[in-house]
Amino acid sequence: MEKKKNGGKNVTVVDCTIRDGGLINKWQFDDKMVRAVFQAVNASGVDYMEIGYRASEKMFPPHEYGAWRFSRDAKINEIIASENLNMKLGVMVDIGRVDEEDILTADESPLSFIRVATYLKDVKKAIALANMAADKGYEAFINIMAISTVNDFDLAAGLKEIEKHAPVTAVTVVDSYGALNCDSSKHLVAVFKDNLDSKKVGFHGHNNLQLGFANTIAAMEAGASFCDATITGIGRAAGNCPLELLLTYLDDPRFDIEPIFQIMQDEFVELRKKIEWGYLIPYMITGMLNEHPRVAIAVRNSEEKDNYADFYRKLTTPECYSN
Amino acid sequence: MEKKKNGGKNVTVVDCTIRDGGLINKWQFDDKMVRAVFQAVNASGVDYMEIGYRASEKMFPPHEYGAWRFSRDAKINEIIASENLNMKLGVMVDIGRVDEEDILTADESPLSFIRVATYLKDVKKAIALANMAADKGYEAFINIMAISTVNDFDLAAGLKEIEKHAPVTAVTVVDSYGALNCDSSKHLVAVFKDNLDSKKVGFHGHNNLQLGFANTIAAMEAGASFCDATITGIGRAAGNCPLELLLTYLDDPRFDIEPIFQIMQDEFVELRKKIEWGYLIPYMITGMLNEHPRVAIAVRNSEEKDNYADFYRKLTTPECYSN
Numbered sequence: 001m002e003k004k005k006n007g008g009k010n011v012t013v014v015d016c017t018i019r020d021g022g023l024i025n026k027w028q029f030d031d032k033m034v035r036a037v038f039q040a041v042n043a044s045g046v047d048y049m050e051i052g053y054r055a056s057e058k059m060f061p062p063h064e065y066g067a068w069r070f071s072r073d074a075k076i077n078e079i080i081a082s083e084n085l086n087m088k089l090g091v092m093v094d095i096g097r098v099d100e101e102d103i104l105t106a107d108e109s110p111l112s113f114i115r116v117a118t119y120l121k122d123v124k125k126a127i128a129l130a131n132m133a134a135d136k137g138y139e140a141f142i143n144i145m146a147i148s149t150v151n152d153f154d155l156a157a158g159l160k161e162i163e164k165h166a167p168v169t170a171v172t173v174v175d176s177y178g179a180l181n182c183d184s185s186k187h188l189v190a191v192f193k194d195n196l197d198s199k200k201v202g203f204h205g206h207n208n209l210q211l212g213f214a215n216t217i218a219a220m221e222a223g224a225s226f227c228d229a230t231i232t233g234i235g236r237a238a239g240n241c242p243l244e245l246l247l248t249y250l251d252d253p254r255f256d257i258e259p260i261f262q263i264m265q266d267e268f269v270e271l272r273k274k275i276e277w278g279y280l281i282p283y284m285i286t287g288m289l290n291e292h293p294r295v296a297i298a299v300r301n302s303e304e305k306d307n308y309a310d311f312y313r314k315l316t317t318p319e320c321y322s323n
Numbered sequence: 324m325e326k327k328k329n330g331g332k333n334v335t336v337v338d339c340t341i342r343d344g345g346l347i348n349k350w351q352f353d354d355k356m357v358r359a360v361f362q363a364v365n366a367s368g369v370d371y372m373e374i375g376y377r378a379s380e381k382m383f384p385p386h387e388y389g390a391w392r393f394s395r396d397a398k399i400n401e402i403i404a405s406e407n408l409n410m411k412l413g414v415m416v417d418i419g420r421v422d423e424e425d426i427l428t429a430d431e432s433p434l435s436f437i438r439v440a441t442y443l444k445d446v447k448k449a450i451a452l453a454n455m456a457a458d459k460g461y462e463a464f465i466n467i468m469a470i471s472t473v474n475d476f477d478l479a480a481g482l483k484e485i486e487k488h489a490p491v492t493a494v495t496v497v498d499s500y501g502a503l504n505c506d507s508s509k510h511l512v513a514v515f516k517d518n519l520d521s522k523k524v525g526f527h528g529h530n531n532l533q534l535g536f537a538n539t540i541a542a543m544e545a546g547a548s549f550c551d552a553t554i555t556g557i558g559r560a561a562g563n564c565p566l567e568l569l570l571t572y573l574d575d576p577r578f579d580i581e582p583i584f585q586i587m588q589d590e591f592v593e594l595r596k597k598i599e600w601g602y603l604i605p606y607m608i609t610g611m612l613n614e615h616p617r618v619a620i621a622v623r624n625s626e627e628k629d630n631y632a633d634f635y636r637k638l639t640t641p642e643c644y645s646n
Contacts, residue, residue, distance in 0.1 A: 181572070182505070182537060209568055210530070210556075214505060214537030232604075233533075244604070245532055248611045249504070261632035264604060269629040279602075281555075281567070281587060288571045306592040309584035 011220055011250055012170075014048040014202070014228045015041045015243060016235070018068050019092055023236035024275045027052060027066035033267050034068065035079050037231065040263035042086050044247065045255040050115060050228075051076060054091040056099045073109045080110055088112045088139070095125045106137030115141040117174070120150045123158040127166040134167040141226075143172040143204060148179040148290050152191055159195035170200035170226040173219065178208025178238050178287035182218035189222035202226035208238040208287025210279050216241045217249060231260055232268050237293035238283035276300065281308040289315055334543055334573055335493075337371040337525070337551045338364045338566060339558070341391050342415055346559035347598045350375060350389035356590050357391065358402050360554065363586035365409050367570065368578040373438060373551075374399060377414040379422045396432045403433055411435045411462070418448045429460030438464040440497070443473045446481040450489040457490040464549075466495040466527060471502040471613050475514055482518035493523035493549040496542065501531025501561050501610035505541035508534075512545035525549035531561040531610025533602050539564040540572060554583055555591050560616035561606035599623065604631040612638055 017037050018029060029037075034051070041049045052068030060069055067075050071091045080089075090113030093103075106112060114133035118126035123144070130140040142162055147155075162171055173188045180188070185203065192201040203219035203226070205212040216227050233242035244264075247255045282296035285308070299311050340360050341352060352360075357374070364372045375391030383392055390398050394414045403412075413436030416426075429435060437456035441449035446467070453463040465485055470478075485494055496511045503511070508526065515524040526542035526549070528535040539550050556565035567587075570578045605619035608631070622634050 182540065207533070209571075210533055210536045210565065213533045217505065217537075242533065244607065248532075258632060258635065261604065261608075261635045265629060265631045265633070281584065284567065285584075306588060308588045309581060310588070312581065312584045 010225050012047045012200075012226045013243070013246060013250070013255075014050060014226065015046045015230065016050045016092075016204075016228050016240065017041070017230040017243070019050045019052050020228075020230050020235035020240055021277075022052060022066065022068050024234070024277055025066070026064065027068035029066060029068060031067075031079065033271070035081075036263050036267050038079050039083060040231070040259040041243075042083060043256065043259040044243075045252075046087055046243070046247075048088045048090060048113065050090050050092055050113075051079070052091055053097075054093050054102055054114070055097045056102050058099070059097055073104060073111070076110045085110075090114055090138070092117050092143070093129060093133075095122050095129060098129075100132060103133065103136055103138075111138065113139040113141065113169075115143055115172075117143045117145055119145055120147075120154060120158045123161055127162060130166045130168050140166070140168045141170050141172065141202070142166060142168050143174045143202070145174045146176040146292070147173050147188055148175060148177050148184070155188075155191055156195050159192060163196050163198065168199055170202045171196055172202030172204050172226060172228065173224070174204040175206050175215065177290055177292060178206035178212070178283065179290040180205070180215050181209065181211055182214055185215040185218045186222040189219045189224045193223050200226050202228065204228040205241045206235070206238055206287070207233055207240060207279055208283045208293070212239065212241040213245045213249075216246060232264055232272075234268070234271075234277050237277070237297055238279055238287065239277040282311050285312050285315060291315070333548050335370045335523075335549045336566070336569060336573070336578075337373060337549065338369045338553065339373045339415075339527075339551050339563065340364070340553040340566070342373045342375050343551075343553050343558035343563055344600070345375060345389065345391045347557070347600055348389070349387065350391035352389060352391065354390075354402065356594070358404075359586050359590050361402050362406060363554070363582040364566075365406060366579065366582040367566075368575075369410055369566070369570075371411045371413060371436065373413050373415055373436075374402070375414055376420075377416050377425055377437070378420045379425050381422070382420055396427060396434070399433045408433075413437055413461070415440050415466070416452060416456075418445050418452060421452075423455060426456065426459055426461075434461065436462040436464065436492075438466055438495075440466045440468055442468055443470075443477060443481045446484055450485060453489045453491050463489070463491045464493050464495065464525070465489060465491050466497045466525070468497045469499040469615070470496050470511055471498060471500050471507070478511075478514055479518050482515060486519050486521065491522055493525045494519055495525030495527050495549065495551065496547070497527040498529050498538065500613055500615060501529030501535070501606065502613040503528070503538050504532065504534055505537055508538040508541045509545040512542045512547045516546050523547075523549050525551065527551040528564045529558070529561055529610070530556055530563060530602055531606045531616070535562065535564040536568045536572075539569060555587055555595075557591070557594075557600050560600065560620055561602055561610065562600040604629075605634050608635050608638060614638070 052071035133140040203224040205215040229243040233239040375394035456463040526547040528538040552566040556562040
């Protein structure tokens with residue numbers, strides 16, 4: 001394909017393979033798999049790797065969740081072992097799901113960044129958490145989820161709060177519902193840029209409408225410079241922008257795509273036999289209707305999984321009219 | 324998702340489900356399946372349906388190929404049965420693979436259009452075939468394949484020939500290798516428009532880089548008004564722009580997407596268990612390298628089907644350097 005003209009030198013790539021992929025299987029990846037992903041991403045020239053969520057074990061019973069729901073520092077050190085780190089390692093935190101005591105200071109941790117995931121309505125809580133992370137010595141970020149459900153007026157106000165009060169490198173547009181197209185992605189990046197004088201803008205696409213990659217390109221064209229991707233696009237429901245496509249498009253000599261193909265061959269072929277992600281019609285339908293994918297995930301886990309027309313009718317028939 | 328502002332009223336949609344899908348299984352769809360696709364597309368408001376190839380039985384042994392390699396008029400009449408035709412029905416012809424005697428005049432046939440598929444180098448032969456179709460009373464079209472491998476200078480010359488000598492409604496950009504992105508798709512549509520004063524421009528995308536739909540949107544933005552799609556994106560290798568996504572995006576009240584979801588539920592779930600199409604890494608690799616998918620199709624039909632890194636190395640290692 002035709003390559004990005006500037007060689008992608010201004011774009012920072014964030015791998016979220018384990019963090020976002022874990023939303024499918026409660027982060028129950030074995031250590032061999034996580035180490036192989038870590039090594040492949042570390043060898044590929046990708047800039048940042050978000051290896052999991054950091055959460056409090058008081059809130060999530062550890063016997064129900066895999067290690068990457070918590071991403072304890074000791075566990076991360078086991079994965080790194082004797083590898084040289086060519087990239088920054090970090091975790092995502094959700095508001096209200098992590099305690100301050102779960103986060104050591106950065107000089108005691110293998111991590112160098114923390115991303116706060118938030119809905120727009122909770123942006124002040126996100127700012128507080130980002131400040132806590134920054135105070136402990138981490139590079140901080142904020143991801144604003146469900147961005148296809150907010151209006152520009154509220155969004156501008158929230159972004160201005162972040163601009164004023166949050167010591168973050170970037171704020172990321174997160175298309176949680178997979179409802180954006182290239183035009184709306186560009187529009188949102190422009191709103192972010194207009195309200196964030198001192199921060200970079202990031203983009204995290206979902207593939208409900210087969211636009212995860214295309215929207216990421218559009219976002220970059222509009223000025224996003226911090227882009228999320230996952231190997232093979234793994235991620236909850238329709239999944240994400242595939243890392244292999246983003247690296248190919250950016251066409252920067254700092255990237256080596258071969259380790260990414262190698263780990264797909266070594267690990268992802270088997271993984272696909274166990275868990276499901278990607279463009280599937282129920283996810284397409286929630287994307288087109290701008291709804292959370294949870295109803296589509298539920299139908300994919302039921303015997304009705306392939307009853308696409310029934311699912312479409314269920315979601316589009318206004319039952320309340322009969323009342 | 325955000326909808327196309329003009330409601331897609333200027334865009335003609337061409338379903339190629341059976342014609343392009345048949346490239347996977349030598350058109351061996353049973354009549355029940357083809358009738359169900361015909362009825363769903365006919366009910367959906369789609370403008371044109373290309374139901375198969377028309378080819379000479381002298382060149383393709385009928386026992387090796389399904390009926391839609393030939394799409395005989397009698398067979399098409401069987402499929403239509405007593406349905407009212409809400410759309411135009413047509414076939415694709417390849418240069419040198421059809422005889423004049425295979426094509427009755429339009430008033431003797433249920434078909435109303437014929438599309439000629441050609442490589443740029445054969446454009447004069449395509450013009451002759453398009454004239455034959457037009458002389459017999461059909462609406463004629465030309466599709467230029469492998470468009471990612473031609474230079475603009477040769478392309479402009481070929482298009483000028485078509486403009487001058489071919490009585491066609493539209494000329495279609497066909498991304499046979501799935502190598503285009505949104506920028507190069509727009510560029511090619513612009514070259515077509517510049518050289519075709521009296522014809523519409525069409526677009527036929529492939530999904531090797533998960534851009535089949537996105538490139539179709541980009542092409543429409545650049546002025547393409549005759550767009551190909553298939554149900555679930557079925558088509559050789561990585562497949563095509565999915566009809567369900569295109570209809571949703573166009574958001575025109577003349578379209579009804581429900582019959583498309585219904586036939587996916589009734590027919591395509593089972594079909595997917597038998598034949599393969601869509602975004603798979605070997606197709607992504609040929610797309611990124613701007614190569615014909617045939618080597619990737621061969622690897623998918625071998626025991627090496629999931630050895631992505633091996634395949635990538637094979638295609639990118641310059642063996643001739645050792646000579």
